[in-house]
Amino acid sequence: MVPSVLPIQPQWCCLVSRDLINWMTLEPAISPSIESDQFGCWSGSATILPDGTPMIVYTGLNRIQGNDTNYQVQNVAYPKDASDPLLREWVKPDYNPIILPEAGLNATQFRDPTTAWKGPDGRWRLLVGNEKGQEGRALVYRSWDLKAWERAEQPLHSAITAMWECPDFFPVAAAGSEDALDLSSSSGDAVKHVLKSSLPFLWNDYYTIGTYDAGTDSYVPDDPAGDYNRTRYDYGTFYASKTFYDPAKQRRVLWGWVNESDTATADAAKGWAGIQAIPRKVWLDAGGKQLVQWPVEEVESLRGKPTTADVEVVFETPSLDKAEPFDPSFSNDAQKLCNMKGADVGGGVGPFGLWVLASSNLDERTAVFFRVFRAYNGRPVVLMCSDTTRSSLSPDLYMxxxxxxxxxxxxxxxxxxxxxxxxxxxxxxxxxxxxxILSRVYPSLATGRSAHLFVFNNGEEDIKVQHLTAWEMNNAQFSE
Structure with a gap:
């Protein structure tokens, strides 16, 4: 991921947690200190080796001698003391960098190595994001000893989508199973693979589901048009995500970055530059065509007395007869449809949902809602929207x-x-x-005890709230 312009060179900060919710801040783990990362330590991934040692491979920023052109290389770091449970200190072997952009590669778009995995031939593999012309690529590198790496002749996969930042590649179990697989699970009829990339300028994370051939290190999406009609992890503000395998609970955990999108003045006034979303468990849906995501169970430890902050609701409509017709020209553009039919535009079945972070007089409110259209291709079309256009009275915010x-x-x-x-x-x-859908909002009235929750329905069809439970959430703990 290309970091924002910062007053200091990018580095890896370090936090530790026992539950993914409460965190303790430690000193930075990886900072610019060698020639191959002298202008910044950018994104990368960790791999747990067979002996339990963690290995971090990350992108280092260097410059061509004699000019200001940046180029990117891949470096490795290991814990100085693997017995330290907090892994406070990391060392960089003198054989860095381990991967250089060969002649013919775009050295300024060559970054974000993935977690490594060992193939059936005993060699390690990892991916590096790259761009060639307008083609986004996931380059495959192989190594016997984790020191000397060679690039495979062909990328794992590529598509005309521009640069692939922060690629992620992992197996998922048979459709409908919530049990996760580690990266060594590369074969079998019940195993599928997910290839995800982050597209800059769009600032969205996209993925396809397909088949990985471990013999040729190639990946083919199940949907032939999948590269151009790819599914998103999240339809809101969610970028540069990464998953990891949790062997203790046999789950795959997804974590994404929530960036800022307002004016420079408004962003500077906030005092920070983005946050991390709540970690999510992720698995393959029973239909085998998409992933399912859910907040990790640990977040429920923050639940307190029943009020507002973590809301679960089930809506029920007695009939779909009043549903509006669906215009197939919107089949691949849910956001355009939502822009035309926002929360305040009446319909047949919906819009219905929640107004959250709402002021008492509803001058400020964010709508999260559904709208149901008549059957298209054999089934009703369900649109889910987050409408933040009235989330704040401030004129400087992106809503x-x-x-x-x-x-x-x-x-x-x-x-x-x-x-x-x-x-x-x-x-x-x-x-x-x-x-x-993750939305970033900055209300001025609907804050603290002045923030309210409402259920609403602006459709002709009656909607029943079959179930609604809301919990106040305690603060997650951050300490130094």
Whole structure:
């Protein structure tokens, strides 16, 4: 990931946690200190080796001698004392850099190495994001000893999408199983693979599901058009994400960055430059065509007395007869449809959902809602939106509508919504986590005890709240 312009060179900060929710801040772990990272230590990934030693491979920023052109290389670091449970200090072997951009590669778009895995031939592999012309690529590098790496002749996969930042590649178990797999699980009819990339300028994370051939180190999406109609992890503000395998709970955990999108003046006044979203468990849906995401169970430890902050609601509509017709020209553009039919535009079945971080007079409010359209291709079309256009009275803020379609069968009339609400973050999970939207908002009236929650319905069809539970959430703990 290309970091924002900072007054200091990018480095790796270090925090530790026992539960993914409460964190202790330590001193920086990896900072510019050698020739191959003298202008910055950028993104990378950790790999746990067979003996339990963690290895970090990261992108170092260097410059061509005699000019100011940046180029990127891959470096490795190991803990100075592997017995230290906090892994406070890291060392960089003198054989760095371990991967250089060969002649013919775009050395300024060559970064963000993935977690490494060992193939059936005993060699280690990792991916590096790259761009060639307008083609985004996941380059494969192989090594016997984790020191000398060679690039495979062909990328794992590529597509005309521009640079692939922060690639991630991992196996998922048979459709419908929530049990995760580590990276060594590379074969078998019940194993699929996920290839994810972050596209700069769009600032979104996209993924495809497909088949990995460990013999040729190639990946083919199940959907032939998948590279150009790719699914997003999140249809809101969510970027540069990374997953890891948790062997203790046999789950794969997804963590994404929530960046700032307002004016430079407004962002500077906040005093920070983005945060991390709540970690999510991720697995393959029973249909085998998309991933399902859900907040890690540890977040529930913050729940307190029943009030507002973690909201679970099930809506029920007795009939879909009043649903509006669906215009197929919007099939691949949920956001455009949401822009036309926001929370305040009346419909047939919906819009219905929640107004969150709302002031008592509703001058400020953020809507998270569903809208159901008549059957198209054999089933009703469900749109999920987050409408932040009235989230604040401040004129300097970015307040968009964002949306995604929900792959769910609503013929039984029921659909669920879970929403985590913080002072400036609204994370919503529709239909059990099939569609996720994270919105960043900065209300001026609806803060603290002045923030309210409402259920609303602006459609002709009556909507029943079959179930609604809300918990006050205690603060996560951060210490130094």
């Amino acid at each position: 968009p509508r964002v949306a995604g379609f929900v792959d769910t069968d609503i013929t039984d009339g029921k659909i669920s919504l879970r929403t985590l609400i913080d002072r400036s973050v609204i994370e919503s999970f529709g239909a059990g986590g099939k569609t996720c």
